[in-house]
Amino acid sequence: MPRRRLVALLTLALTAVGLGACAPSSPSGSTDGAPGADGRDVGVQLFQWTWDSIARECTDVLGPAGFGWVLTSPPQEHVLGEAWWTAYQPVSYLVESRLGTREEFAAMVTACREAGVDVIADAVVNHMTGQDAPGTGWAGSPYEHYSYPGLYTEDDFHHCGLAPNDDIADYSDAAQVQTCELVNLADLDTADPEVQASIRGYLEDLLDLGVAGFRIDAAKHIAAEDVAAILEPLPEGTIVMQEVIGSRGEPIQPADYADIGSVFDFYYAGFLTGAVTGGTLEQVVHPDGANTGLTSEGAVVFVDNHDTERNGTTLSFRDGERYQLAMALLLASPYGTPVILSGYEFGHLDRDLGPNQDAEGAVLGAECASEVGPDVERENGDWICQHRWDAVLGMVEWRRAADGAPVEDATTTDRVLTLHRGDAVLAANGSRDEASVRLATGLPAGDYCDLGAGPVVDGECVGGVVAVDEHGVAELVLPSLAVVALAPDARPTA
Missing domain, CATH: 2.60.40.1180 (Golgi alpha-mannosidase II)
Structure with a gap:
């Protein structure tokens, strides 16, 4: 069992139903729910950074440099294991993970807010674990593939019956995408009001801890009306950013979720890649240049994220100066709300590699080297710290001077x-x-x-x-x- 204490199942049950959460208000996704203030609209995804490390970074770097918000990795209890993706297999909605305790998370949010930096939490609410064998989560909670005591039973999950092993086989079939399992991850029946209430209780708990909003992981795999039903009672001004990976010709598109909140624009990331590697640079700085179906106000734009840097669908830190140029163009463009990825070296042949951890599995604090940049050599596990690259810091300053x-x-x-x-x-x-x-x-x-x-x-x-x-x-x-x-x-x- 990891060193994190075994948290009572009663606490899990209280968290799941959202006792003490914020009172419902008007729908999320309003124009009041935009990240940053005073022109500080640039975000940083501090991928797999511990809560203590994020707190220091907000105070020492992000706030003074003019960043407006930080996207954290998922804060909920997860399965055990060394790979990065263990954080995306929830066991409970306890705010206890290998990145830190609930108390450390709350302290981080406070520190960031005092530095003028909003905190956006990555919320994994489409599914639970993908483990066939029973196990115990990071905080000691027992689970089975379709059983999470005090939270969910087998009746709370989709069993689509539309594809072998209930895994998504055909992305041209919207029903498969939204009711079958994504690589064996137990798919929650998000149309069920009780499931919606449990998810909402978790989000309300995070709001009580001070977060400004959420990245809704795998939103594409949740029907838009279900996402809306979960989020609608949250307080007005709650920031909502949804992961909807668009692909031409598929029935589910990013614009389908635009009325709920902002959407990550994967089309624009591909557009940036094409422009830097041989296309027309001018197109990337026009708000409608990507033709993605999203408005500038409703798009969250990026060069890469933790998935695309591993699957090669966009540029990444391995592209050196081209990658740096793409980040500069991202920050120069008035289109969308930009976010810079800041991760770690994982090696060409080990895309599952997790961040450096201690003997008990807790992630070690992030350490940026004295020299960072596109040409710096790195070993596996070294933090790349893209947000500290001189060119990125300079362009954040330039963007604020452009003032919209x-x-x-x-x-x-x-x-x-x-x-x-x-x-x-x-x-x-x-x-x-x-x-x-x-x-x-x-x-x-x-x-x-x-x-x-x-x-x-x-x-x-x-x-x-x-x-x-x-x-x-x-x-x-x-x-x-x-x-x-x-x-x-x-x-x-x-």
């Missing part, structure tokens, strides 16, 4: 993109060759910090200095895959 302004004067010549957003200006070189660019900035003459290469720290330009002449022009020599980004107040003072 639309894209103006965007042009692409020989895969070199130039654009303005308000008084913020940018040039990006997507080619394999160095490029000379005469950038009309519209800025007063003087020296400016290149936010495309790094932030301003204590009046110094981490990414170097760019001179603007008396005509407001900057003469640039852009290396391959480089970005230069200037803003009026980003100037050296030291």
Whole structure:
């Protein structure tokens, strides 16, 4: 048994029915439920970071750097095992996991909020475990594949009868996708009001702990009307982000969930990949460029996440400077609410590799090296810390300077993109060759910090200095895959 204490089943039952939870209010997904404030709309997915590590990062890095929100890994009790995906096999809705205790989670939420950073919890509510043999979860709760004492019995699960072993076999069949099992994971009957109440009780418990909202994992595998019924009574302003992986020609599409809350735009992630690897850079900074069926206000956009970096459907940290360019373009675009993945090295041949753990299975605290970036060599388990890369920190600063302004004067010549957003200006070189660019900035003459290469720290330009002449022009020599980004107040003072 892991070192985490055995939590009484009575506590599980109370959590499941949501005693002491927030009172119901108007529907979620309203415009009041947007992450961040004061232009701080950029999020970070701190994948498999412990609660204590997230608390420190919010205080020391995320808040001061201008990030608006952090997405945590699932906080509920899960099956035992070393692989990363054990966190996505719930055993109970106790907030006890290998990432920390309930008390540590609550302290993390408080620390982040004090730093001006909202906490979004990854909520696994489509299913329970995929284990055929009985077992015991991280906090000591016993379970079987279709039995979770004090929470669910076999009658609370779908048994679709539409495919061999009840596993999804045909994604063109909406009934299979939403009532059969995803790789043997016990699929909850989310149309059942009692199941909905149990799920909602868990979410309300997390809201009581201070989270601002949720990423609804595997929302595609839950009928949209069921998702809506679960979330509708939650307090107004609860942030809702739904994982709906769209694929052309399938019956279930991201836009089907748009009235409930924001949706992760996997189409746009693919669009970014195509643009950086040979397409037109200009298209990625237009709000309707991806043609995904989602509005800018309703899309959560990303270069990669913990799944796509492993399955190769998008760019990842292994793509080095191309990946860094994609993150810069993500942050330069006014389309959607952006989130940066920050994970760990898992090796080319071990995509199941979990984060570094102690002898009892608890995840060790995240440690960012003194040097991070696209060219830094890493060993398995090393934290990549993409959110600390100089170029990312600089572009977060640039995005805040753009202050929500639309894209103006965007042009692409020989895969070199130039654009303005308000008084913020940018040039990006997507080619394999160095490029000379005469950038009309519209800025007063003087020296400016290149936010495309790094932030301003204590009046110094981490990414170097760019001179603007008396005509407001900057003469640039852009290396391959480089970005230069200037803003009026980003100037050296030291």
